[in-house]
Amino acid sequence: MISRTATTRLVADILDLLDRGWIAWANVLELLAYASGFKPVVRLVADAASREILADFCQRQQWPWRWSGFWLEPVFHTQLNDTFTRLVYGHAPLNCNRVLFVGHEAATRRAEELEGISDPTVARELAALYGYPECCAAAYAEVQGGKPWLEVFLRGSDPADRVRDWRGNKTAYLFPPHATLLPEYFPCSVDCEPTARLARAYEAVLQEYGLRRLLDIIREGLMRPLLLFGGCLYRFDGLESCEGWYHVMGSTERRCIDHPAMRRQPNIDMIEALHIGGGELTVRNGAGEWHESLIPARTQLLRFG
Numbered sequence: 001m002i003s004r005t006a007t008t009r010l011v012a013d014i015l016d017l018l019d020r021g022w023i024a025w026a027n028v029l030e031l032l033a034y035a036s037g038f039k040p041v042v043r044l045v046a047d048a049a050s051r052e053i054l055a056d057f058c059q060r061q062q063w064p065w066r067w068s069g070f071w072l073e074p075v076f077h078t079q080l081n082d083t084f085t086r087l088v089y090g091h092a093p094l095n096c097n098r099v100l101f102v103g104h105e106a107a108t109r110r111a112e113e114l115e116g117i118s119d120p121t122v123a124r125e126l127a128a129l130y131g132y133p134e135c136c137a138a139a140y141a142e143v144q145g146g147k148p149w150l151e152v153f154l155r156g157s158d159p160a161d162r163v164r165d166w167r168g169n170k171t172a173y174l175f176p177p178h179a180t181l182l183p184e185y186f187p188c189s190v191d192c193e194p195t196a197r198l199a200r201a202y203e204a205v206l207q208e209y210g211l212r213r214l215l216d217i218i219r220e221g222l223m224r225p226l227l228l229f230g231g232c233l234y235r236f237d238g239l240e241s242c243e244g245w246y247h248v249m250g251s252t253e254r255r256c257i258d259h260p261a262m263r264r265q266p267n268i269d270m271i272e273a274l275h276i277g278g279g280e281l282t283v284r285n286g287a288g289e290w291h292e293s294l295i296p297a298r299t300q301l302l303r304f305g
């Protein structure tokens with residue numbers, strides 16, 4: 001049984017790593033999940049600057065840990081800001097990251113061994129070890145092959161106006177502060193049930209460690225409506241329904257998904273109202289009105305509740 005003081009110290013230590021920029025938010029979830037016994041092995045990606053800090057952190061917690069025998073060499077950087085890497089053994093290439101595995105030796109050795117093999121069966125075993133859903137591991141092969149994860153995430157979804165479980169909203173990760181209830185993996189779909197279950201488990205971990213206020217902030221971020229329109233992703237503070245239209249409330253954030261040359265719509269950074277009906281999206285502002293057919297992953301409204 002871990003004492004309350006030890007728990008408070010652990011949480012403070014982990015949040016300090018986040019505040020100082022040594023780890024990403026997803027790693028906070030992972031480290032708490034490891035501490036609670038929910039995950040047997042966790043992987044942290046460390047650059048040259050954070051290497052000693054992360055090793056010291058594990059030392060202080062008296063957690064078993066070790067460095068990967070491989071380095072991560074960047075292969076390509078996507079439009080969605082993700083960097084895909086390949087494993088390099090031997091001498092450290094310039095400015096490459098390394099993986100710090102946390103967990104008992106048998107689990108971390110197996111994880112490292114599996115990371116070095118590219119094979120769909122192995123990918124499934126690795127996903128199980130890291131606690132990622134099997135359906136998502138299968139879809140990840142496509143993402144690794146170069147398909148944008150947002151397209152995979154939304155392509156099978158119903159573009160009609162409906163409310164979805166906020167816990168599976170990975171799309172919110174595209175906007176600062178990039179917090180979700182999911183570790184660093186790509187869910188196969190916005191409606192993936194195992195992903196929503198996994199998010200519920202992380203939600204319980206945050207509650208267990210007394211981080212309810214933080215959870216409230218994350219929930220608020222994940223519940224905000226999103227709109228895919230004209231090659232851009234918009235996020236609104238809220239929408240108010242009135243006479244068949246949604247009126248945009250508060251501020252709007254926009255992130256361009258398509259390359260500017262691919263965009264078919266004028267540059268619209270402010271939307272006042274929108275309407276969904278008859279398989280079509282209508283968007284309105286002071287300058288005019290625009291229409292697009294509803295197509296999953298291209299033109300759709302995402303509401304969460």
Ligand SMILES: [Zn+2]
Nearest residue numbers: 135136188192
């Ligand atoms: Zn899935």
